[in-house]
Amino acid sequence: MKKFFSLALALLLVLTVIPVMPAQAAGGSITVYNWGQYISDGSDGALDVIAAFEEATGIEVNYVEFDSNETLYTKLKTGGSSYDVIIPSDYMIARLIQEDMLEELNFDNIPNYQYIDEAFKNTDYDPDNAYSVPYTWGTVGLIYNSKYVDTPTSWDALWNSDYSGKILMFNNYRDAFAIAQALKGYDMNTTDQAELEDCAELLKEQKPLVQEYVMDQIYNKMIREEAWIAPYYAGDYLQMSVDNENLEYVFPEESYNVFIDAMCIPKGCQNKEGAEAFINFMCDPEISAENLSYIGYSTPISAAKEYMDAEVTSSPVAYPDDETLSRAQSFTYLPDETSHLLDQLWLEVKTDGGNTTMYLIIAAAVVVVVVVLAVVLQMQKKKKKARRGGQG
Amino acid sequence: MRRANRIFTAAVFVFLYVPMFVLILSSFNAGRDLAVFEGFTLIQYAELFRDEDLLRLLLNSAIVAVLSSLIATALGTMAAIGIHNMRGKLRSLVMTMTNIPMTNPDIVTGVSLALLFTFIGGLLKTRNVMGFVTLLIAHVTFNLPYVILSVLPKLRQMDSDLEEAALDLGCTPVQAFFKVVIHEIMPGIISGGLMAFTMSLDDFVISYFVYGPRFVTLPVEIYTFTKKPLHPKVYALFTVMFLAILLVMVLMNVLQARDDRRRKAGRSH
Amino acid sequence: MSKKKRWLSGPYVLWMVIFTVVPLGVVAYFALTDNITGAFTLQKRANVGSYLPIFLRSVGLSLVSAVICLLIGYPVAYCIARTKPSTQRLLYLLVMLPMCMSFLLRTLAWVALLEDTGILNTFLGKLGIGPLPLIRNYAAVILGMAYNYLPYMIMPLYSVIVKIDHRLVEAAQDLGCNSVQVFSRVILPLSLPGIVSGVTMVFVPAVSTFYISQKLGSTGTILIGDVVESQFKGAYNPNLGAALSLVLMALVFVCVGLMNRFTDDDGEEIVTI
Numbered sequence: 001m002k003k004f005f006s007l008a009l010a011l012l013l014v015l016t017v018i019p020v021m022p023a024q025a026a027g028g029s030i031t032v033y034n035w036g037q038y039i040s041d042g043s044d045g046a047l048d049v050i051a052a053f054e055e056a057t058g059i060e061v062n063y064v065e066f067d068s069n070e071t072l073y074t075k076l077k078t079g080g081s082s083y084d085v086i087i088p089s090d091y092m093i094a095r096l097i098q099e100d101m102l103e104e105l106n107f108d109n110i111p112n113y114q115y116i117d118e119a120f121k122n123t124d125y126d127p128d129n130a131y132s133v134p135y136t137w138g139t140v141g142l143i144y145n146s147k148y149v150d151t152p153t154s155w156d157a158l159w160n161s162d163y164s165g166k167i168l169m170f171n172n173y174r175d176a177f178a179i180a181q182a183l184k185g186y187d188m189n190t191t192d193q194a195e196l197e198d199c200a201e202l203l204k205e206q207k208p209l210v211q212e213y214v215m216d217q218i219y220n221k222m223i224r225e226e227a228w229i230a231p232y233y234a235g236d237y238l239q240m241s242v243d244n245e246n247l248e249y250v251f252p253e254e255s256y257n258v259f260i261d262a263m264c265i266p267k268g269c270q271n272k273e274g275a276e277a278f279i280n281f282m283c284d285p286e287i288s289a290e291n292l293s294y295i296g297y298s299t300p301i302s303a304a305k306e307y308m309d310a311e312v313t314s315s316p317v318a319y320p321d322d323e324t325l326s327r328a329q330s331f332t333y334l335p336d337e338t339s340h341l342l343d344q345l346w347l348e349v350k351t352d353g354g355n356t357t358m359y360l361i362i363a364a365a366v367v368v369v370v371v372v373l374a375v376v377l378q379m380q381k382k383k384k385k386a387r388r389g390g391q392g
Numbered sequence: 393m394r395r396a397n398r399i400f401t402a403a404v405f406v407f408l409y410v411p412m413f414v415l416i417l418s419s420f421n422a423g424r425d426l427a428v429f430e431g432f433t434l435i436q437y438a439e440l441f442r443d444e445d446l447l448r449l450l451l452n453s454a455i456v457a458v459l460s461s462l463i464a465t466a467l468g469t470m471a472a473i474g475i476h477n478m479r480g481k482l483r484s485l486v487m488t489m490t491n492i493p494m495t496n497p498d499i500v501t502g503v504s505l506a507l508l509f510t511f512i513g514g515l516l517k518t519r520n521v522m523g524f525v526t527l528l529i530a531h532v533t534f535n536l537p538y539v540i541l542s543v544l545p546k547l548r549q550m551d552s553d554l555e556e557a558a559l560d561l562g563c564t565p566v567q568a569f570f571k572v573v574i575h576e577i578m579p580g581i582i583s584g585g586l587m588a589f590t591m592s593l594d595d596f597v598i599s600y601f602v603y604g605p606r607f608v609t610l611p612v613e614i615y616t617f618t619k620k621p622l623h624p625k626v627y628a629l630f631t632v633m634f635l636a637i638l639l640v641m642v643l644m645n646v647l648q649a650r651d652d653r654r655r656k657a658g659r660s661h
Numbered sequence: 662m663s664k665k666k667r668w669l670s671g672p673y674v675l676w677m678v679i680f681t682v683v684p685l686g687v688v689a690y691f692a693l694t695d696n697i698t699g700a701f702t703l704q705k706r707a708n709v710g711s712y713l714p715i716f717l718r719s720v721g722l723s724l725v726s727a728v729i730c731l732l733i734g735y736p737v738a739y740c741i742a743r744t745k746p747s748t749q750r751l752l753y754l755l756v757m758l759p760m761c762m763s764f765l766l767r768t769l770a771w772v773a774l775l776e777d778t779g780i781l782n783t784f785l786g787k788l789g790i791g792p793l794p795l796i797r798n799y800a801a802v803i804l805g806m807a808y809n810y811l812p813y814m815i816m817p818l819y820s821v822i823v824k825i826d827h828r829l830v831e832a833a834q835d836l837g838c839n840s841v842q843v844f845s846r847v848i849l850p851l852s853l854p855g856i857v858s859g860v861t862m863v864f865v866p867a868v869s870t871f872y873i874s875q876k877l878g879s880t881g882t883i884l885i886g887d888v889v890e891s892q893f894k895g896a897y898n899p900n901l902g903a904a905l906s907l908v909l910m911a912l913v914f915v916c917v918g919l920m921n922r923f924t925d926d927d928g929e930e931i932v933t934i
Contacts, residue, residue: 031605031606033605036616036619036620037620037621062605062606064605064608064616065616065620067619068895070895070896070897071894071895073897074893074894074895074896074897075894076519077897078506078510078522078893078897078899082519082520082523082604082605082606083605165797171895172895173896207880207881208880208881210880211797211879211880212797212879212880213880215619216619216620216621217619217620219620219621220620220621223621224425224427224776224778225778226776226777226778266519267519268518268519268520270520340696340898343896343897343898346896347888347891347896350880350883350891351712351715351883351888353881369728370724370919394743397736397739397740398740400736400737400740401736401737401740401741404733404737404811405755407808408755408756408759408808408811408812409759410774411767411768411770411771411774411808412759412762412767412770414770414773414774414780415766415767415769415770426769426770426772426773426780427773427776427778427779427780427783428783467672467673467676468673470669470670470672470673471669471670471672471673471674472670473666473669473670474666474667474668474669474670474671474673475670476666477666477667478667478670482667486670486674489674489677489678489681489682490677492677492681492682492685493681495861495865495913495914495917496910496913497865497866497868497869497886497909497910497913498866498869499869499871499886499889499890499906499909500688500869500906500909500910500913503688503889503893503902503903503906504681504684504685504687504688504906505680505684506893507684507687507688507691507899507903508680508683508684508687510899511687529680530680532676532680533676533677533680533681536673536676536677540673590760590761593761594760594761594762594763594764596763596764596765596872601893610763611763611765614763614765614766615765615872618765618766618769618876622769626766627766630762630763630766633762633763634758634762637758637761637762638758641754641757641758642754644754645750645751645754648750649747649750
């Protein structure tokens with residue numbers, strides 16, 4: 001028995017020590033931190049972008065995913081930031097720049113930046129084009145299953161009790177509040193406390209109807225028809241609709257969010273040149289075309305459209321017309337106080353309500369049972385002791 | 393009555409194993425959906441063994457589990473011997489400390505270590521504290537009590553005269569220690585180490601708070617996986633691990649049975 | 662007994678001070694400071710009280726699942742302990758095996774079983790029974806907890822019951838006890854330490870879980886673990902997270918302390934594999 005264990009341990013040890021020394025690729029390695037479901041990964045016959053990059057440059061990629069801008073921000077803040085490339089959205093980039101968390105890019109290493117359309121340069125979040133290179137852009141609209149849901153026209157379909165339990169909602173405050181703000185007619189970048197509290201109330205009203213607050217979990221839920229209606233990003237709708245043709249997408253009549261996600265290098269990166277090589281690679285029109293055809297998001301590189309199927313580039317979901325786009329609003333940087341307020345209001349929404357009386361009764365009942373048991377047992381013990389004492 | 397209980401027990405085992413069989417069955421599913429079986433295939437296994445990243449994660453988990461359980465076993469055994477020789481207030485103080493990570497919810501342990509590391513990172517002015525080292529430290533920390541609590545009873549059972557006898561018979565104190573004490577408490581050390589190994593291999597909650605992007609373990613990555621459409625090769629991995637653990641357990645069972653038989657035979661002669 | 666040997670625990674004590682005691686100090690520090698200004702504050706922490714309903718919900722659900730685990734686990738442990746030794750070992754391993762498998766994936770399997778479009782409802786649908794609300798309610802969360810932590814209940818119960826001397830039972834029978842009396846007067850009191858440690862081992866992870874409620878619960882069944890997790894992983898407010906962790910810890914220590922009152926155990930024993 002013992003021999004078996006020492007043998008097994010020795011074996012394990014040998015197995016362990018060998019790979020501890022990582023195989024260093026010639027060009028070093030980089031860690032890329034991206035949204036889930038946000039790169040062409042080689043499935044369904046698409047191009048494996050990361051493998052292509054590794055092959056082209058000899059740089060090894062360690063690819064990790066986050067599910068919201070806030071998750072990314074927290075991860076950077078809590079000491080786990082040895083990332084080389086991150087891909088946050090516009091308003092988060094502004095916040096990261098504000099807090100001095102991004103490296104300035106060396107554009108000599110990113111010649112493909114020339115392909116980026118002028119419309120995506122000198123943006124609000126990065127006015128001097130110093131920190132970021134656009135990856136994609138996209139819109140937020142309503143995804144619904146036409147089998148169960150009549151074509152919605154407004155965000156208020158998400159408050160329709162006919163769909164109770166079949167509604168999904170964003171699991172991040174910026175996107176969730178934007179919908180309430182659109183319904184209420186407030187600006188999506190409002191810093192007015194009363195307006196924000198008003199929106200929180202609206203979201204609390206919606207909560208009992210919501211099946212789950214989701215991010216990428218939406219894929220399973222919508223494809224399997226576990227949920228019927230949800231607000232989400234257009235690109236993901238295009239990915240989902242491949243797997244379930246009942247899914248449809250509309251732009252609501254109110255305003256909606258349009259966003260740019262861009263590649264940045266955080267302070268504390270380990271391989272800046274490798275990171276810049278990656279950014280450069282992603283801006284190659286051919287690569288961008290392959291990548292974005294798969295993930296469904298819209299490209300900020302017009303040159304890439306030449307390599308894409310007409311079916312993709314003419315899609316009104318990915319490239320809405322100017323009239324539709326005129327209703328879109330983009331997020332901008334919010335001051336710290338507003339971010340904290342939103343954080344707190346969002347937590348209030350999520351912790352609000354529930355079946356209060358029921359769990360109070362459960363908790364009380366259980367506590368009573370436990371206490372009674374304790375008392376009875378203590379008494380028994382005492383009795384026993386007394387008896388023993390009496391006999392002894 | 394007894395029969396009813398047996399049926400009940402069987403039902404409970406079914407309850408315990410049904411979800412796992414759903415996962416195992418899904419690994420042979422041609423479709424991606426857990427709930428709909430679309431036909432038998434072995435392609436997920438081919439995918440699994442082609443997926444270096446997934447195997448790498450498994451390896452990472454094994455690395456942390458082996459190293460942390462070895463460190464914890466060494467430190468913990470020493471500590472147990474020390475504690476065994478303590479009395480009174482000192483002993484209860486050390487035991488209380490041992491009980492903290494045992495009783496504390498994992499999430500609190502994870503959060504407290506994460507805050508400590510972030511704090512230290514702030515002092516060192518680095519943004520990159522989380523990584524292999526922090527993960528290893530966290531695992532050793534929650535493994536230590538398991539080792540101590542399984543070695544201590546063995547020390548208590550040990551005849552304290554044994555060591556003196558060894559000394560009388562001409563052993564040096566070091567020899568006596570290794571040949572007698574360690575030998576006597578070996579079963580405790582092994583079971584403590586094994587327990588630490590399993591705990592560490594399967595830990596998600598604590599690792600989740602202290603891992604860094606460059607060294608991710610399997611359970612942590614599975615959490616990321618479960619947030620999006622899960623690739624069925626993960627079910628294949630589950631099945632392989634299930635079979636591996638089953639094999640190890642059966643092997644241990646057989647070896648132990650043989651051991652028991654031998655001991656019995658030895659005694660009767 | 663040698664005093665010198667005490668020093669063998671030196672490295673351990675040092676380790677535990679640095680990585681257990683000091684971190685709790687750091688938690689307390691964060692709990693008492695403001696997340697924006699970094700100044701000491703008690704006023705902000707007063708709103709921890711507003712999470713009382715969530716604490717209650719967590720405690721309520723996890724106690725219910727602990728009791729269910731006890732009710733299910735006791736007969737099972739008893740049954741295992743009464744089989745012949747080789748079967749015992751096998752069954753014990755079968756109880757342990759689920760603990761070694763990823764609980765995330767096992768919980769996910771429950772989602773697949775219970776969903777409106779899941780395995781059970783599809784099956785029921787074929788029988789003409791319309792989708793039952795099996796998931797996203799309290800019952801589902803309790804089921805998830807009971808399922809995940811049942812082995813933690815069976816193991817300590819088994820190891821206590823198997824040690825009960827059968828002659829005691831026979832003696833009680835000889836003295837005229839019926840089977841109910843034998844159980845309540847002999848077996849139950851003797852298995853009390855197992856019950857306490859089992860309930861503790863189910864309660865503690867259940868009260869602090871976040872994954873089970875995320876997957877099996879509804880938007881209205883958020884637990885305290887979810888809130889703590891979200892403060893460290895989603896919203897960045899480690900101070901509130903730290904304060905809630907501190908309260909959670911205190912709560913658990915009080916509950917465990919209360920439960921340990923049932924036994925005279927000195928807490929130095931552990932159920933080993």
